[in-house]
Amino acid sequence: MIFKEEKKLYIETLGCAMNARDSEHIIAELGDKENYVLTDTMQEADLILINTCSVREKPVSKLFSEIGKYNKRKKEGAKIGVCGCTASHLGEEIFRRAPYVSFVIGARNVSKIGAAVNTERFISVDTDYDESTYAFGEFRHSLYKAYVNISIGCDKKCTYCIVPQTRGDEISIPLDLIVNEARKAAKSGAKEIFLLGQNVNNYGKRFSNKSEAEVDFSDLLNKISEIEEVERIRFTSPHPLHMDDKFLQTFATNPKVCKSMHMPLQSGSTHILEQMKRGYTKEWFLNRALKLRAMIPDVSISTDVIVAFPGESEEDFEETLDVMRQVKFEQVFAFKYSPRPLTKAAEFTNQIDPEIGSARLERLQVMQDDILDEISQSKMGKIYPVYIEELRNNGFLAGRSDNNALVQIKGDESLLGQTLNVEITNPKRLALYGEIVL
Template identity: 35%
Template sequence: MNRVHIKTYGCQMNERDSEAVAAMLRSRGYRIVADEDECDILLLNTCSVRDAAEQKAIGKAGYLQQRKKKQPDFVLGILGCMAQNRGASLLDQLPDVDLIIGTQKFHQVAGYLDNLRAAREAGVPIGQTIVDIAEEPGSQNTIKDHLVAGPDGADAAVADRQVTAFVSIQQGCNMDCAFCIVPKTRGDERSRPMDDIVAECRALAARGVREITLLGQIVTSYGRRDYVHTDGVTPFVQLLERVHAVDGIERIRFTSPHPRGFKDDLVAAYGRLPKLCGYVHLPMQSGSNRILRAMNRPYTRERYREIVEALRAVQPGMYFSTDVIVGFPGETEDDFRETCELFRACDFDMAYIFKYSIRTGTPAATLPDQVDEEVKERRNQELLAILEENSLRRTAALVGTVEQVLVDGRDKTGARLTGRTRGNRVCVFDGPAELIGQMVPLKITRATASTLYGDRG
């Protein structure tokens, strides 16, 4: 009973948490399998940002409970944000779940599974579900292991060529946005030691990783209580400088920042740190100052536009993605028009557009003037249309140019190679597997809204 499948919902932070759990389990003798039908233990790493994400995970867990009737020894666990948010109340809907583990307890999963396995092998009844959602000081330092080789049974010759990696630098959030449940599910802001992060990046570079993405709930807040500003340079930019100095790392990205973190030192870093990719994910949420105030977002549409323009002044070819919420309580047509105007003006390459979802326990959940679903849907579709127009125009402009592409693997068919430009555009092209991990020049011959196709120069 040692074959584990982990299904992940939600953001890159969740993906990184799942990877770390998988690495810890493998070090304890568990096998990580790609096919959920072949596992003995299935762990759902869940998301709570929107109600739809929770319902999707609950539906999946409900379906999997039926499997336990046929396989009494099958273990089902719920990890992450939904576990943290709902805790033992999940058992009202999912009474047969074996584990409910919160966001500060990922490192305990292997130990709890060991206990479950030992009890079942000894024929001892399990009893109550294991529920652990308690806070744990220092838990941010446990997300440091990497599953480099992929699921057991994968082609090691290919899987070992891990080219990109996520590195968790910070957990939690102190921002208190009116719509967001993350402070409840992830806890207060906590940063990892800078030396530990740099050591992790060096170890990854030694394994062949060429691109690092630094992760945090509010990544630009990194270390603000733990390190001093030096000559006007914030701790986050100090960290960027140190990762930039790691031999073997050729590209650096980060997500997710907050607009208020884009002080002069971070803007200037894009001009003086060549490894820092000219791509920024900059959550906007709304283009209406009135709605931004209601959301408790501490910036204005004017300040947001200043940040975009400052970054493009440093790097004229900068690429931008963003997050936008439509249908926040009280959002009028005039508010939405202001969002559309700012959305067009910033000329985003990519955006994650969400219809506002009530999250119980957040200030926005009890606000008056909740917006009708059909209005949310119409506004959502309108912004998506603008995005498609922007994305097509931006990618079409690359046809005929030569882009430097970091080759990171095969496409879904296995027949062609894939990689990304510095601007985070996915590229698909022909070539041998030996190119994986290398930087290659690619002449762009065709473009869709999200993908570039080309020939090697």
């Protein structure tokens, strides 16, 4: 074995849970094969990596200002690399705009990080590259929760979204690989398994090996729940289009599957949903969400909303508010539409005045705050089993109830990793405060 001198890695991750997991893969690869250890201090790093996101406009502009700062303050000889979705879509342009960058690897090329650090001006942004069976090393930021990828890429063509251009077509990871990874993580203490993919409930549609046995997302959930050490299973993101009865039934009846569902609405107007190419109608979305509420009274439902999509009229926007009133989401991630390069919607000629967009976003947020006040007050006096995962700077321990409410209690580190019954004594909009009960 060739001895490699220990080097330091500083990594900044922007964007979603998929990016966070990609960063864990990068850290594992560089640790196992190149002897890198993590540092929190950028100035002492031999390698500075920024793992980017391009879903919204801000992280892209942040990339160049961030790496410019790193370049001025880094130690002599340190390398800077750019990975992730922005790397995929900007490619060579990153070298042109920031010539001090040593390598660029796309979101679907993470397994090439070893070659990247050893090759000058390395670039690999191929969106056809198949990493679905690549055996990444082990690294996890949390002892208590393990993120596990179940697919890569996305086959949908939502007109506002850049992901298919940066992560390529959808390929499912073989069931056995996922189950083994979940088992390994659970045996090392992670009682919660968090499954990741762009459209998790489309799992099994395509494997790179065509002889892979037929299996769907419900089968995968049931298989993982057979692992004794796994207590909780979460996932993101499911697509409303694929929420068939079998999936809802498995979700409702499997006791290890946490009762919180992310249902990205995007718009409540069927007309706008068509323009977005989302593949479902307002009626279908409402039918699925209200069926979930009927099947599981304590379920929590979160969503994503884009306001002021091109062509969105006042009536279309009202349809979105109507869905919000009917479903009463526990969490809403709402954004004003921003055109992304390489997407169809960026070319639409009926863009909405940004001021109208800001006003709609504000109206939506005011309405959601009222809904949240009502929801949080209804939790007063309830008792939830809470999986304690974190000691916060405010001195509180934090964890999640099965239905994903953030719960905070007084306590010390010895309670980390335990599931405790907590009575809610002080419900707030963003967190529920409570006390341990026996």
